[in-house]
Amino acid sequence: MASKRSVIPFGPQHPVLPEPIHIDLITEDEKVVEAVPSIGFVHRGLEHLVTKKDFGEMVYVAERICGICSFGHGYGYVNAVEHIMGIEPTQRAKYIRTLLFELSRMHSHILWLGLMADAFGFESLFMETWKHRERVLDMLEWATGGRVIFSIMRLGGLRKDVPDEILKSFLPELDKIEEGIRACEKAFLSDPAVLSRLKGVGYLSKEDAISLGCEGPFLRASGVARDNRMRGYAAYKDVDFDIITSDDGDSYGRCYVRIQEIYQSASIIRQCIEKIPDEGIYVPIKGFPNGEYMTVIEQPRGGACYYVHASGKKFIERMRVRTPTFANIPALAKTLQGCDVADVPILVVTIDPCISCTER
Amino acid sequence: MSFVNFTKTELKNLFKKPATEKYPEGPATYKETTRGHIVNNMDTCVLCSVCQMRCPTRAITVDRKAQTWTIRPFSCIQCRRCVDNCPKKSLSMAKEYTEPDVTRTEKVFALSDRQKAALAEQARRAAERAAAAMEAKKKEMAEGKKDETKKDETKKDETKKEDGASDQTS
Numbered sequence: 150m151a152s153k154r155s156v157i158p159f160g161p162q163h164p165v166l167p168e169p170i171h172i173d174l175i176t177e178d179e180k181v182v183e184a185v186p187s188i189g190f191v192h193r194g195l196e197h198l199v200t201k202k203d204f205g206e207m208v209y210v211a212e213r214i215c216g217i218c219s220f221g222h223g224y225g226y227v228n229a230v231e232h233i234m235g236i237e238p239t240q241r242a243k244y245i246r247t248l249l250f251e252l253s254r255m256h257s258h259i260l261w262l263g264l265m266a267d268a269f270g271f272e273s274l275f276m277e278t279w280k281h282r283e284r285v286l287d288m289l290e291w292a293t294g295g296r297v298i299f300s301i302m303r304l305g306g307l308r309k310d311v312p313d314e315i316l317k318s319f320l321p322e323l324d325k326i327e328e329g330i331r332a333c334e335k336a337f338l339s340d341p342a343v344l345s346r347l348k349g350v351g352y353l354s355k356e357d358a359i360s361l362g363c364e365g366p367f368l369r370a371s372g373v374a375r376d377n378r379m380r381g382y383a384a385y386k387d388v389d390f391d392i393i394t395s396d397d398g399d400s401y402g403r404c405y406v407r408i409q410e411i412y413q414s415a416s417i418i419r420q421c422i423e424k425i426p427d428e429g430i431y432v433p434i435k436g437f438p439n440g441e442y443m444t445v446i447e448q449p450r451g452g453a454c455y456y457v458h459a460s461g462k463k464f465i466e467r468m469r470v471r472t473p474t475f476a477n478i479p480a481l482a483k484t485l486q487g488c489d490v491a492d493v494p495i496l497v498v499t500i501d502p503c504i505s506c507t508e509r
Numbered sequence: 510m511s512f513v514n515f516t517k518t519e520l521k522n523l524f525k526k527p528a529t530e531k532y533p534e535g536p537a538t539y540k541e542t543t544r545g546h547i548v549n550n551m552d553t554c555v556l557c558s559v560c561q562m563r564c565p566t567r568a569i570t571v572d573r574k575a576q577t578w579t580i581r582p583f584s585c586i587q588c589r590r591c592v593d594n595c596p597k598k599s600l601s602m603a604k605e606y607t608e609p610d611v612t613r614t615e616k617v618f619a620l621s622d623r624q625k626a627a628l629a630e631q632a633r634r635a636a637e638r639a640a641a642a643m644e645a646k647k648k649e650m651a652e653g654k655k656d657e658t659k660k661d662e663t664k665k666d667e668t669k670k671e672d673g674a675s676d677q678t679s
């Protein structure tokens with residue numbers, strides 16, 4: 150006898166995720182047979198503000214698209230406008246941008262590990278990871294003065310230099326963070342109880358990951374080596390790093406990729422501190438932007454596209470942002486098919502959803 | 510055994526002092542670089558309104574008539590743009606966060622008496638200079654010469670500084 154289908158609504162408010170995403174789970178007994186996601190609960194119209202704030206002030210708005218990848222959003226907008234205006238920032242500015250970008254990535258990935266631990270119910274692991282995240286936030290605060298929104302980005306460079314003493318003081322901090330994450334890594338990647346919640350849960354094949362247009366660690370966990378940092382924006386062309394992938398394609402693989410990326414970010418930061426040249430951080434800008442540009446950068450959650458269209462006026466005409474979460478939602482719906490209802494929160498967390506930046 | 514791995518960390522944590530601060534029982538600690546809130550030194554402010562124009566959230570209002578400088582702390586996003594653009598270096602960023610409140614308060618700073626006197630003195634001297642220039646010009650006119658070049662220099666120099674700071678957008 151065929152089992153009866155029923156619909157279980159997940160969200161918009163759900164304890165596992167503080168952000169509003171709604172998914173209709175069509176279930177047969179305890180199995181999800183289909184998932185229908187819907188978004189649109191926190192649209193704030195930030196893109197439209199570009200016509201109300203002048204192009205310099207818009208940097209502050211762009212940073213506020215998201216609280217976790219705030220630096221990346223500021224960078225994406227600035228990068229597009231700098232290309233339109235033909236400005237080349239100094240090497241030091243590029244290195245500091247790279248360094249702050251990687252600190253944000255560490256912050257985001259460690260935060261994600263905590264949320265993941267929370268999703269599978271390991272509260273002490275959640276608190277332990279967030280303890281290490283606090284160190285990253287402290288470093289960001291030392292460098293920029295802000296913990297969440299940094300307000301250090303500016304067209305033509307940076308608004309404030311980060312002195313070498315502060316940069317040097319990051320080295321021992323990075324060691325401590327790495328040591329702490331290594332202790333947590335054992336719990337995430339080899340604890341039998343944790344493995345039972347991760348291994349084989351939410352499998353996504355390489356082909357599906359490509360055809361559904363996934364981004365970031367979610368894509369790399371399915372064995373696709375694609376990382377926009379390899380395009381060499383900011384100072385990424387001057388530092389050494391590899392693309393981290395995993396062939397598992399399941400929640401375990403996503404955990405593995407993100408943990409390894411934390412170590413990789415630490416290594417990139419060390420290289421930046423070692424190689425950073427001593428020079429100015431700001432190139433003056435003249436006139437108004439005129440033209441259009443589209444840029445793709447690698448946010449902690451994956452590739453984010455920024456499109457800017459300006460027409461030589463104080464106000465830019467159009468700005469458009471495509472965030473990685475938006476690209477990952479179709480694949481999320483795919484991975485949810487056939488999973489247990491109890492695994493749904495874990496799978497939603499594995500794409501590292503950021504709904505506020507998806508809807509802006 | 511993989512089981513024991515995290516147990517070790519947990520046991521260690523049990524005997525360490527807490528990683529969190531006991532706020533509000535103890536005072537909150539801030540970094541030297543923390544952007545907390547804006548303070549204005551009313552001994553040096555000249556009410557030139559540059560900060561008002563540069564503030565992206567329009568949190569600052571300068572009232573020249575009443576000689577006050579007002580900030581709405583709940584609109585301020587602590588971006589530090591006003592501090593960077595103040596020609597008199599009158600503004601600074603204090604590291605403590607804005608204190609909580611139940612209404613959207615405004616903080617009004619009145620010019621200090623000393624600065625009021627200094628500005629009045631400045632205005633008086635500027636007026637004197639203008640009057641003197643006027644006098645000289647009248648004389649010149651009377652003498653039949655038409656040389657108007659010197660007059661403009663006595664105008665306030667603050668407005669020029671505003672223009673100078675305008676390339677510092679963002």
Ligand code: SF4
Binds near residue numbers: 554559594595597
């Ligand atoms: S810019 Fe400085 S001097 Fe001018 S009004 Fe503001 S605080 Fe006063």
Ligand code: SF4
Binds near residue numbers: 563564565567589
């Ligand atoms: S810090 Fe920024 S938002 Fe606050 S008053 Fe100054 S310019 Fe305005």
